[in-house]
């Protein structure tokens with residue numbers, strides 16, 4: 001290809017493609033982000049970085065990525081529009097801010113930061129440099145969570161009286177996850193998913209009370225119970241890391257009807273007080289509609305995207321917001337609120353007292 005044509009092709013590609021650099025080539029980027037990027041037609045991952053040479057080289061080879069670095073500062077010198085930070089949580093704030101200072105849009109895996117102050121610094125740095133922030137919180141983007149949100153907004157359930165979430169994970173993995181100075185502890189590192197569901201459905205939270213039942217030395221399990229007192233409703237959050245099958249549930253009780261979601265299976269059940277068969281028949285067409293949409297959406301089905309649908313819809317939304325120069329559906333400020341509520345739960349555990357929430 002002649003130099004002129006090469007240059008022309010490159011500039012056309014730059015016009016239609018967002019060039020992404022990924023920092024951190026571990027579990028989440030390998031099994032979640034890269035499979036999603038393969039589905040987004042306007043996105044090309046052109047550079048990757050991991051502190052571990054073998055990891056980044058294997059990653060680059062497996063995903064056909066042209067450039068591989070072991071120093072993220074080298075990656076930041078590449079021609080990119082977006083940098084995706086898939087690192088352990090203690091590195092999110094310093095590296096996300098550095099990315100934004102270079103006028104690059106930034107995607108940050110959850111938890112956005114180790115504290116609400118750090119989250120605020122990231123948001124401010126992005127605003128100052130006029131770049132967009134995608135604070136990953138994939139649970140919010142699961143289609144059934146979005147469906148439930150629209151049912152609530154339409155008043156189908158009546159006013160919300162209680163919000164209950166349950167998360168059960170396997171035992172805490174070794175490495176950085178076991179060190180709270182690197183991960184923020186399980187309640188932040190993983191419980192943030194759950195807390196964001198409370199942020200979504202519970203309005204005007206006034207106080208939090210939390211307890212922990214630490215059995216790590218007994219059977220490697222740890223259990224948290226968090227009660228969120230809102231002006232007109234109560235939220236309860238049960239989080240457990242230990243042996244057993246992973247489960248994530250969200251249940252809403254409304255003044256008219258109630259609803260439950262099995263988040264992992266992307267299933268939504270509504271209970272409008274009628275008998276079960278009639279309820280099914282009533283919702284059959286709607287459910288058939290969802291099922292057909294899923295069956296015929298070959299992009300999703302063929303690539304086994306069901307467990308990572310949340311990432312798929314959030315990243316899709318983010319790149320669409322870049323294209324239309326609008327705000328992403330989930331703001332950094334809402335995610336910062338989730339982190340602040342986790343901090344309050346941690347404070348409650350430390351003091352044994354209910355913690356009041358200001359400015360809600």
Ligand SMILES: NC(=O)c1ccc[n+]([C@@H]2O[C@H](COP(=O)([O-])OP(=O)(O)OC[C@H]3O[C@@H](n4cnc5c(N)ncnc54)[C@H](O)[C@@H]3O)[C@@H](O)[C@H]2O)c1
Nearest residue numbers: 024025026027028029050051052086087088089109110111
């Ligand atoms: N949204 C979700 O459901 C979900 C699921 C899993 C993980 N995560 C989040 O993703 C992030 C990463 O988790 P993971 O499971 O992929 O961890 P991981 O340990 O598998 O991967 C992290 C990678 O970062 C690399 N790394 C560490 N320091 C580095 C540095 N200074 N420069 C370059 N590379 C460096 C490591 O070598 C490793 O390969 C965490 O914040 C985690 O909470 C989110």
